[in-house]
Amino acid sequence: MRLKSNSYTNGRLWGWNPPLKSSYDAVIIGGGLHGLATAYFLARQQKMSNVAVIEKRYIGFGGSGRNTAIVRANQRTQENIPLYKEALDMWPVLTRELDFNLMFYNCGNLNLAHSEAALKAMRLQVASAQFQGVQSHLLDPKGCKKLIPALDISDRPRYPIYGGMYHPPGGIVRHDAVVWGLAKGAAKLGIHIHQGTEVTGIGVRNKKIVSVQTDKGKIYTPRVLNAAGGYSAALSYEMLGIKLPISVLTIQAMVTQPLKPLLHHVVSSGAYHCYANQTLKGEIATGSHMDPWPNYTNQSTARYIKHQAEAMTELLPCLRGVKFMRIWGGLADMTPDMAPVIDGNNIITGYYMDCGWGYFGFKSCLVTGKYMAKFMADGICPGILKPFALRRFEQHRLMGETAAVVNYSPDN
Amino acid sequence: MAFTIVCPVCGIRRSYEFRFGGEDKGPRPEEDTLTPATWCEYVHLNNCVAGIQKEWWFHRDGCGSWFTIYRDTTINQQVENSIDETNP
Ligand SMILES: Cc1cc2nc3c(=O)[nH]c(=O)nc-3n(C[C@H](O)[C@H](O)[C@H](O)COP(=O)(O)OP(=O)(O)OC[C@H]3O[C@@H](n4cnc5c(N)ncnc54)[C@H](O)[C@@H]3O)c2cc1C
Ligand SMILES: [Zn+2]
Numbered sequence: 249m250r251l252k253s254n255s256y257t258n259g260r261l262w263g264w265n266p267p268l269k270s271s272y273d274a275v276i277i278g279g280g281l282h283g284l285a286t287a288y289f290l291a292r293q294q295k296m297s298n299v300a301v302i303e304k305r306y307i308g309f310g311g312s313g314r315n316t317a318i319v320r321a322n323q324r325t326q327e328n329i330p331l332y333k334e335a336l337d338m339w340p341v342l343t344r345e346l347d348f349n350l351m352f353y354n355c356g357n358l359n360l361a362h363s364e365a366a367l368k369a370m371r372l373q374v375a376s377a378q379f380q381g382v383q384s385h386l387l388d389p390k391g392c393k394k395l396i397p398a399l400d401i402s403d404r405p406r407y408p409i410y411g412g413m414y415h416p417p418g419g420i421v422r423h424d425a426v427v428w429g430l431a432k433g434a435a436k437l438g439i440h441i442h443q444g445t446e447v448t449g450i451g452v453r454n455k456k457i458v459s460v461q462t463d464k465g466k467i468y469t470p471r472v473l474n475a476a477g478g479y480s481a482a483l484s485y486e487m488l489g490i491k492l493p494i495s496v497l498t499i500q501a502m503v504t505q506p507l508k509p510l511l512h513h514v515v516s517s518g519a520y521h522c523y524a525n526q527t528l529k530g531e532i533a534t535g536s537h538m539d540p541w542p543n544y545t546n547q548s549t550a551r552y553i554k555h556q557a558e559a560m561t562e563l564l565p566c567l568r569g570v571k572f573m574r575i576w577g578g579l580a581d582m583t584p585d586m587a588p589v590i591d592g593n594n595i596i597t598g599y600y601m602d603c604g605w606g607y608f609g610f611k612s613c614l615v616t617g618k619y620m621a622k623f624m625a626d627g628i629c630p631g632i633l634k635p636f637a638l639r640r641f642e643q644h645r646l647m648g649e650t651a652a653v654v655n656y657s658p659d660n
Numbered sequence: 661m662a663f664t665i666v667c668p669v670c671g672i673r674r675s676y677e678f679r680f681g682g683e684d685k686g687p688r689p690e691e692d693t694l695t696p697a698t699w700c701e702y703v704h705l706n707n708c709v710a711g712i713q714k715e716w717w718f719h720r721d722g723c724g725s726w727f728t729i730y731r732d733t734t735i736n737q738q739v740e741n742s743i744d745e746t747n748p
Contacts, residue, residue, distance in 0.1 A: 485708060543733050544733050547736075641704045
């Protein structure tokens, strides 16, 4: 259901409500982590603080407030690993810089293999990570059980555990804290965060950005960043006629009742389509596969509660009988190669985009914000972001972040 | 969210019997005039409509038909065609 954009603005929103000025040096669409991080680094590192973040609802309304907070750097490809490695290294730094506890818990991630083929794929992924200086190694089933004694490594599960890939430096970060910390930090440096304000149009003249239309008034600006998360592709097509290689799907996540500590690492399984960790409160937080068809519902379904219960009790039989307490959904902007679209200042001068993050937009927010800010200040794409250009789809240079194209395969 | 889809052969069935087949993008581009850009558009690029769109479905656990329907992506429901196709 579509709520009016001002339905949250009755004094209950975070922070100071600055006046909407008629012009800014840059306008950022979306008060999610990517928008907020870019704003923060524009002010902090590029000395551009005459910047507005326009957020339709409230900061963290999108995926940024709904994710399962998993961070790691052991991606598959040589283009992606350096970005995620730097991202992982930034959590402790930003915790100090923002003077805000982001609750980075580097408990390590264990990814399980349930076939010989999956183990082979992991060998390649481990080697790629090690080559780039990212800690990652293979474990046999016994090694997995040593890390997580509750794991069932017997032949009983439908897909027995063949081994795992362990990535010690990854873990969990408190996602709401990152939203609040960045917003607070950005506002302190002079950034205007306008919540309850919707971008309704983008003004272009002679292939140059000139303004942004909002439901609260028009803003003149030479630079716009599309960081609208799940809404970025629709916005890009509706307002500028630029189509993106994105499908918008709801991803669901849920938490159980609190339990005594039993899971000390992030555990994930591609075969069972689930990932889980135990929160500091003791709940098992677990995320599932995306919905099998595009939708903007943000809704949860009985199907995934059942699926998640089945998958989790196969891996961790001690969870049988444990109750789920809460379930929610959020939108994910999926691309065919599971790598983002980061581009700008070419199709339309002054128009930048940072979208298509799918499952990976939380762990990447700080580093992308840092380089996106540089990109927007200089107008030149920094080397580390270049591989993510939109052109790669036309050039058939899709990245190998996924072993198979995430399409809606017949067995999906 | 689960919903129902009307298959032209089998009638009204649960959505989980079907596979989503992508946004309707019109006919496949002609090979002889094909450019990387038009192929990319046909294969990868989407409108991502938040609202009613025309889209392909495959009755995977049924008769095997491919067909198009209109669906409101904000509420996940099949709807009657309300898009004026003479004026897209
Ligand atoms: C259930 C779930 C689990 C996930 N788990 C993980 C994980 O463990 N690790 C990980 O790295 N990633 C995870 N993700 C992905 C991650 O949450 C997202 O990729 C990330 O939050 C995207 O951030 P963003 O800033 O790009 O977009 P968002 O946080 O979605 O922010 C976009 C904002 O734009 C606003 N907006 C939209 N349209 C307009 C408009 N017209 N005008 C003004 N504002 C507008 C929206 O209200 C929204 O607040 C998960 C996602 C989900 C849904
Ligand atoms: Zn049928």
